[in-house]
Amino acid sequence: MLKEFLDKFRTTPLLHHDEPALMPVFKRQPVSFVRGRGSILWDDEDNAYLDALGGIAVTILGHSHPRISEAISLQADRLLHVSNHFHIQEQARLGEKFCAIAEMDKVFFANSGAEANEAAIKIARAYGHSRGIKYPTIITAKKSFHGRTMATLSATGNPALQAGFEPMLANFIHVDFNSLDAVGVHADNEDVVAVMVEPILGESGIIVPDEGYLRSLRQLCDEHGWFLILDEIQTGMGRTGKWFAYQHENVLPDVMTSAKALANGIPIGACAARGKAAAVLTAGTHGSTFGGNPLACKIALTTIDIIEQDALLEAAHEMGLFLRKQLQQQIGTHAGVVDIRGKGMMLAVELDQAHPDLASLFLAAGLVVNITGGGKIIRLLPAINISDAEAKKIIQIVHDVVCAL
Numbered sequence: 001m002l003k004e005f006l007d008k009f010r011t012t013p014l015l016h017h018d019e020p021a022l023m024p025v026f027k028r029q030p031v032s033f034v035r036g037r038g039s040i041l042w043d044d045e046d047n048a049y050l051d052a053l054g055g056i057a058v059t060i061l062g063h064s065h066p067r068i069s070e071a072i073s074l075q076a077d078r079l080l081h082v083s084n085h086f087h088i089q090e091q092a093r094l095g096e097k098f099c100a101i102a103e104m105d106k107v108f109f110a111n112s113g114a115e116a117n118e119a120a121i122k123i124a125r126a127y128g129h130s131r132g133i134k135y136p137t138i139i140t141a142k143k144s145f146h147g148r149t150m151a152t153l154s155a156t157g158n159p160a161l162q163a164g165f166e167p168m169l170a171n172f173i174h175v176d177f178n179s180l181d182a183v184g185v186h187a188d189n190e191d192v193v194a195v196m197v198e199p200i201l202g203e204s205g206i207i208v209p210d211e212g213y214l215r216s217l218r219q220l221c222d223e224h225g226w227f228l229i230l231d232e233i234q235t236g237m238g239r240t241g242k243w244f245a246y247q248h249e250n251v252l253p254d255v256m257t258s259a260k261a262l263a264n265g266i267p268i269g270a271c272a273a274r275g276k277a278a279a280v281l282t283a284g285t286h287g288s289t290f291g292g293n294p295l296a297c298k299i300a301l302t303t304i305d306i307i308e309q310d311a312l313l314e315a316a317h318e319m320g321l322f323l324r325k326q327l328q329q330q331i332g333t334h335a336g337v338v339d340i341r342g343k344g345m346m347l348a349v350e351l352d353q354a355h356p357d358l359a360s361l362f363l364a365a366g367l368v369v370n371i372t373g374g375g376k377i378i379r380l381l382p383a384i385n386i387s388d389a390e391a392k393k394i395i396q397i398v399h400d401v402v403c404a405l
């Protein structure tokens, strides 16, 4: 049944929507969502889809969560923006709460992941200068993704994304992910000030490092006086079953960044730091017009509150195990499936070959997913509060589509 439907869909794909005035930087799927509730999205023809992507790890509590909607409405009616020239109550409150859950000392709020990473890079560079290092250098990972601004693109370990925008910022060294030796090789480089990695490579297809990788990186950084910077933009806010992925290994970075799910869809980014790293940025050295505005901070506080009250860290852990086990059982031995992996509600199914339009095939079957790895990796980043029935439906559709390929 599904096979017939997919074959038909292959010959009559949905039309792309017109957007002649937009710079064509996104390869969009042929669908326009107009509303959502929980983990269900509806398109402009009122077709319903199950959302297993959450706006790329953003809507961690699903769409139109009643408490989030209420908080947005109340805050909009109270105060949206005043500028950082003044004390902002919501920002101060979120600062304390965020530092408590992240186990950090101080935080700076920005508007996106890339901006949060910009702050982290500036902290590392400024720290280097304070130690007399003229060309402070940061070690990052190949296949990493840290953003699209010039500094974060330079940090990103993906030459394809950098092509055409050279020269990159100097003084980033890209090494193999999940290899301590690859970092250790640079032990004698006196310009190195920091190692910056994602705890799990997200954009590259949910690549989970060996257990102990972060702990060993921590040790290496301590031995050499380097900062450990962890980009938790995709892994953070409960997605892996802890507030932040480094908490699985009981290590603390010197600097960490968060964004995406932090306010469940209202743009915000955070760069938090601990110890010496927390004292680097001083008045006038960094800033943002919108960063830490009352609306974004109030919604981030509400998001954290809901995750705590509804015990959603535990739910993410349990549901993640369930999803992985079910995927393993249903398609683990299927000829086209190479690997099923992930942590918490951050999962991937890797196929043996690329399939063109795989994301569109999933859409035709009623499931929103993301395809990475050149068309081979199905990435699942559902809300952490999905129901059992929704989880089973995700498994069923993934099974049906993979088996119909």
Ligand code: PLP
Binding pocket: 056, 112, 113, 114, 115, 117, 145, 146, 147, 148, 198, 202, 203, 231, 232, 233, 234, 259, 260
């Ligand atoms: N870092 C990681 C790990 C990400 O996954 C992303 C976005 O996908 C970013 C940074 C950039 O975040 P933003 O798109 O909000 O700038």
